[in-house]
Amino acid sequence: MEKNMDFEQKTLVNELMEGKELAKQLMGHLQPSSSHEARDVLVEKILSSYEKALSVLNWDGKSKPLALEFSPCSFGNTSPRSVIIDQDTNHRDVFKKRKITVRSEQVRVPLGTGAEGNLEDGHSWRKYGQKDILGANHPRSYFRCTHRKTQGCLATKQVQRSDQDPSFVDITYKGHHTCRRASQPAIVASSSLTKNNHFPHNEVVVKEDKIRQSQVKPFTLEVKTEDLDTREDHMFAPFSFPSTPIESEHNHFFSEMIETDFAGGFSSPFISPATSDSAYFSVSPCHKMTSFGLANNVQTPESDLTEILSAPTSLTNSPMGDLDLTLDNVDFEMNFPFDSPEFFS
DNA sequence: AAAATTTGACCCGT
DNA sequence: ACGGGTCAAATTTT
Numbered sequence: 148m149e150k151n152m153d154f155e156q157k158t159l160v161n162e163l164m165e166g167k168e169l170a171k172q173l174m175g176h177l178q179p180s181s182s183h184e185a186r187d188v189l190v191e192k193i194l195s196s197y198e199k200a201l202s203v204l205n206w207d208g209k210s211k212p213l214a215l216e217f218s219p220c221s222f223g224n225t226s227p228r229s230v231i232i233d234q235d236t237n238h239r240d241v242f243k244k245r246k247i248t249v250r251s252e253q254v255r256v257p258l259g260t261g262a263e264g265n266l267e268d269g270h271s272w273r274k275y276g277q278k279d280i281l282g283a284n285h286p287r288s289y290f291r292c293t294h295r296k297t298q299g300c301l302a303t304k305q306v307q308r309s310d311q312d313p314s315f316v317d318i319t320y321k322g323h324h325t326c327r328r329a330s331q332p333a334i335v336a337s338s339s340l341t342k343n344n345h346f347p348h349n350e351v352v353v354k355e356d357k358i359r360q361s362q363v364k365p366f367t368l369e370v371k372t373e374d375l376d377t378r379e380d381h382m383f384a385p386f387s388f389p390s391t392p393i394e395s396e397h398n399h400f401f402s403e404m405i406e407t408d409f410a411g412g413f414s415s416p417f418i419s420p421a422t423s424d425s426a427y428f429s430v431s432p433c434h435k436m437t438s439f440g441l442a443n444n445v446q447t448p449e450s451d452l453t454e455i456l457s458a459p460t461s462l463t464n465s466p467m468g469d470l471d472l473t474l475d476n477v478d479f480e481m482n483f484p485f486d487s488p489e490f491f492s
Numbered sequence: 493a494a495a496a497t498t499t500g501a502c503c504c505g506t
Numbered sequence: 507a508c509g510g511g512t513c514a515a516a517t518t519t520t
Contacts, residue, residue: 274497276512289511293496305511 159200166196199325251321258314270324272304284310292326300326 173189176182272290279286285308292300302324309315 273495275514277497277499278510278512281509287510291512 162196162200166193166200169193169196251319253317253319255309255315255317258308258316268318270302270326280307283307285313292324294326298326300324302326 169189169192173186173193176186176189271293273293273295274288274290276289277286278289287305287307290304290306292302294300300323302320302322304321305319307317307319309317
């Protein structure tokens, strides 16, 4: 059984077992005599485990919960196979090797910013392939997170020179970064943001269609979302958009975006022509900067939020004003080939 | 020596 | 069969 598990499964089981173990430890600290700090640390670790487990499933952990259905025996000592997700009317086995959907986001950045390479977008990348793409003038490069082997981080990105404007590259980020970053470029960017007063606050534009907006807003980060996956075998609930403007932290959509799609760590000071019926909301980076601990290994929505808000500053000197950031659903294979079984055994 | 990149081969879905 | 994505050996860079 264990030998047949692929990497995600091992990671998932590992994280869940870790969480279970930590919860046990927490139980031991429930007496009033036990230290508050010890409990806090354990709670943090448990949350971290859950975050990681969810991210393996490409689920952000904050969106509306799915209808989880457990078979009668699943609360006992049964294998994870008994955990079933009920999406639509089909019962689905989490560990079946089948397609699930994860989102990706696409950004267009000018050449020379560094983001097209393996740095400058907040993460380090290792190139693992290049391919000539039919109908494209330039080859597409494939990168994965440098920490794939050491930390099992599954984030990837594809970089391709734009055909329309060869001075731009299109970067498609896929998957979550589950790695912890030794250095936090986002923090550096944040501090530079405070120095750099060109952009008193950043905005995230959420739009539901591709209607063009007349006014271009410099250094607005635009997120375009589409549900591209029309297949019936969704594992997870498709995106749903709020019909009203986003209400900060209570909004599932916002946190889902931040958590899920900016894990790629792009830097996007550029903007696209916005839409006429976009929902705008602004978040003060200063506010967010004070709202979390920077030294935390755990990837929190706040840390990602900071990343998204501050990252643009690394590219803010660019004269370019256009960025299309699309947030699409793409397919992701659960049986992702992974060649380092020694990592979890 | 280790890490990163290059590149043809291979795999898999359509 | 074809095209996109990944693997992995060879090569280059650090």
